[in-house]
Amino acid sequence: MLTIKVPATSANLGPGFDSIGLALELYLTLKVEGPQDHWQIEHTLGADVPADEHNLILKTALALIPDLTPQRIKMTSDIPLARGLGSSSSAIIAGIELANQLGNLGLTDYDKLQIAVRLEGHPDNVAPAIYGGFVVATYDDVAADAISAPVEHVHALTYIHNEELLTSASRAVLPKQIPLAEAVKTSSASNVLVAAVLRGQLDVAFRMMERDHFHETYRRDLVPHLAKIRAAAHECDVYGTYLSGAGPTVVTLVSEAKATTAFQQLIGLDLPGKWLNLGVARQGMIVTN
Numbered sequence: 001m002l003t004i005k006v007p008a009t010s011a012n013l014g015p016g017f018d019s020i021g022l023a024l025e026l027y028l029t030l031k032v033e034g035p036q037d038h039w040q041i042e043h044t045l046g047a048d049v050p051a052d053e054h055n056l057i058l059k060t061a062l063a064l065i066p067d068l069t070p071q072r073i074k075m076t077s078d079i080p081l082a083r084g085l086g087s088s089s090s091a092i093i094a095g096i097e098l099a100n101q102l103g104n105l106g107l108t109d110y111d112k113l114q115i116a117v118r119l120e121g122h123p124d125n126v127a128p129a130i131y132g133g134f135v136v137a138t139y140d141d142v143a144a145d146a147i148s149a150p151v152e153h154v155h156a157l158t159y160i161h162n163e164e165l166l167t168s169a170s171r172a173v174l175p176k177q178i179p180l181a182e183a184v185k186t187s188s189a190s191n192v193l194v195a196a197v198l199r200g201q202l203d204v205a206f207r208m209m210e211r212d213h214f215h216e217t218y219r220r221d222l223v224p225h226l227a228k229i230r231a232a233a234h235e236c237d238v239y240g241t242y243l244s245g246a247g248p249t250v251v252t253l254v255s256e257a258k259a260t261t262a263f264q265q266l267i268g269l270d271l272p273g274k275w276l277n278l279g280v281a282r283q284g285m286i287v288t289n
């Protein structure tokens with residue numbers, strides 16, 4: 001049976017707005033059970049997620065190949081919707097792969113990235129969902145490029161807020177322009193973040209993650225828990241707290257050595273959401289036949 005498994009992603013990592021992302025060990029899984037006379041996607045994600053060809057996964061697949069033979073599909077997902085963990089990206093990637101497999105398109109990862117980024121608009125979620133690991137990507141409205149690198153022994157202490165925040169709503173509060181001085185500070189922090197990850201200097205990378213002025217500054221009123229979590233992490237000498245994607249999820253990246261202590265500290269906070277201690281997914285989408 002065709003199975004498509006796509007990881008969740010945590011985008012931005014602070015100053016890497018619309019460019020940097022991480023694949024996490026939380027998955028959307030599709031099991032394609034076989035052809036039938038209409039499209040059906042069984043799931044338990046709630047009534048707001050369509051179970052027919054209006055589902056984002058199927059819309060994506062049918063946009064690539066409109067006359068695909070309808071299938072019965074079972075979908076399970078641990079990725080919460082509209083929380084800043086890339087649920088829409090994982091759905092788009094799954095849809096592209098569904099068309100790729102059923103229509104024998106022979107798409108490369110690069111091809112999938114180009115299709116996905118046009119649909120999602122920015123590459124920082126779709127690229128790690130395809131490639132896995134730590135991904136640095138760029139998109140100029142024409143083509144996307146992405147470089148993936150492994151990160152070892154890092155945990156993502158993940159606070160998933162109870163309420164949804166649609167990416168579109170969280171992008172609506174961003175300004176059209178930002179001051180040059182802010183952009184220089186933030187893009188230079190992002191450059192150092194990437195260099196530090198590639199050299200294995202994770203303490204430096206974690207500090208850089210807290211130096212964003214591209215988006216967190218403007219989104220902070222939507223996510224008051226970000227400051228609270230960051231302050232609590234600092235109390236145990238842990239840096240690397242950022243708004244995951246467009247929020248409201250907040251991630252604290254931490255070395256394996258400090259993960260347990262930091263997690264105990266953070267889960268003690270009085271916040272109305274749930275906590276997960278997640279690993280980084282080394283591999284992106286996994287397809288089995």
Ligand SMILES: Nc1ncnc2c1ncn2[C@@H]1O[C@H](COP(=O)(O)OP(=O)(O)O)[C@@H](O)[C@H]1O
Pocket residue numbers: 028049050055056057077080081082083084085086087088089091165166167168245246
């Ligand atoms: N597995 C899925 N199947 C169908 N639609 C999905 C799925 N996952 C996410 N979506 C759609 O994507 C929306 C969330 O997208 P978005 O606001 O970008 O949040 P996120 O940060 O989770 O990507 C959901 O409200 C839903 O419409």
Ligand SMILES: N[C@@H](CCOP(=O)(O)O)C(=O)O
Pocket residue numbers: 009011012017018019083084085086087088122124125167170171215244245246247
């Ligand atoms: N760079 C984007 C990332 C959106 O990620 P999502 O997981 O919230 O969809 C942004 O910050 O808007």
